[in-house]
Amino acid sequence: MPESKPALLLIDIGNTHTHLGLARGERITRQTNLRTPDWSEAHGAARLARFLRETPLAGAALCSVVPRATPLVRATLRRLRTVDCRVLTHRNVTGLGIDYPRPATIGPDRLANALAARDEFGAPVLVVDFGTAVTFDVVNRRGDYIGGIIAPGLAAMTDYLHEKTALLPRITIREPRSVIGRSTRQAMLVGAVHGYRGLVRELVVELKRELGARELPIAATGGYAGLIAAKLPEITAVRPLLTLDGLRRFWSGAPE
Secondary structure, eight states: OOOOSOEEEEEEEOSSEEEEEEEETTEEEEEEEEEGGGGGSHHHHHHHHHHHTTOOEEEEEEEESOTTTHHHHHHHHHHHOOOOEEEOOTTTOOSSEEOOSOGGGSOHHHHHHHHHHHHHHOSSEEEEEESSEEEEEEEOTTSEEEEEEEEEOHHHHHHHHHHHOSSOOOOOOOOOSOSSOSSHHHHHHHHHHHHHHHHHHHHHHHHHHHHTOSOOOEEEEETTHHHHHTTOTTOOEEOTTHHHHHHHHHHHTSOO
């Protein structure tokens, strides 16, 4: 039986996947993912309809790093439901200041992450998002988004090694059993997982120094957040739904 209380639809359009969520009050009660290219075909509309079922909607909050997909998603939503759809940008985000030379170039998903992290952990705060790229986003003591760092994603790095070399295989990312690889696959796994932990640890040291912050809460999100954070005590919390939670907070118009 469909729930009668209206829900807020949350849509995070990424390069590879679109993350959908339904929120009621402060809780995200349902979540799923679909391939972003599916929006150009009937699959996207069908998946969205199945996800929504007959749930009444109070509105929709959206962020996107794929400009060509944004109008497709909005058109699909209009065909299925008539609701107020608000798109997060640097111009309309509230509860988070922006001190950045070209704010229009900031990925809206990064603003959503920063908004959610600032609301939950205060300021300063750092978000590390382990997605197609690994991104670091910094909020300073004043609560302003001031910039960050972008590095190749974990899967992108290992896939690149496979694609650009004759003998290196494609690997599945998981926790290595030892720091010494006893096969090519194991050696690649050690370089990827332990190497990424080293990258995060060193960048956190430098960020703390530049911010003048002895303590810096760090929220991790993205597909490999749990794996990397498992043996990285610098990470304060793993928040798989951080971007969707930022969209929820964006819709509310003020920090909670």
